[in-house]
Amino acid sequence: MSGLAPLLARRHPAGVYRWEAAYDVDQVASVVHAAHWSFHHVDGVAAATKRELLAALGVALEFPATYGQNLDALADLLDDLAGPTLLLWDEWGLLAREDERTFATLLQIFSERADDAVRPPFAVLLRGAGPEVVGLGLLD
Structure with a gap:
């Protein structure tokens, strides 16, 4: 899985990237788990609004039932992730176009x-069509 392997091997920095690979979610999960990272997936088609996405992130990232489903709570709970974590966000462009501020x-x-070097690695892969985002790298 081309650009994914160096990321998982920590030869490429963790971060937020666009990813154009068309692999099945189960295939990606298998590769990520084999590298001893946790894998989480959000389908942007089913979570195209801020409220839906925050709820979907809570489920995908296995946040506690007390998760407030708001941006502050999301930031706080991301800090608590125990090990290397990869989040695959399919069809992210739906929210990015509809709610630019939230995106x-x-x-x-x-x-x-992702830039926090004290905590375990965290990476987000944005897969699917979406608007151009300045400064967002491509994981190839």
Whole structure:
């Protein structure tokens, strides 16, 4: 899985990336688990609004029932992730187009967590069509 392997082997920095690979979610999960990372998936078609996405992230990332489903709670709970974590967000462009402000805040939250060298690695792969995002790298 081309660009994914160096990321999982920690030869490529954790972060938020666009990813154009068309692998099945189960295949991606298998590769990620084999590298001893936890894998989480969100389908943006089923979570195209801020409220839906925050709820879907809570389920995908296995947050406690007390998760407040807001951006502050998301940021706090990302800090509590116990090991290397990869989040695959399919069809992210739906939210990015409909709610640019929320999308920008999510990118900031994800990027800040990914840049935290004290905590275990965290990476987010944005897969599917979406608007151009300045400064967002491509994992190939």
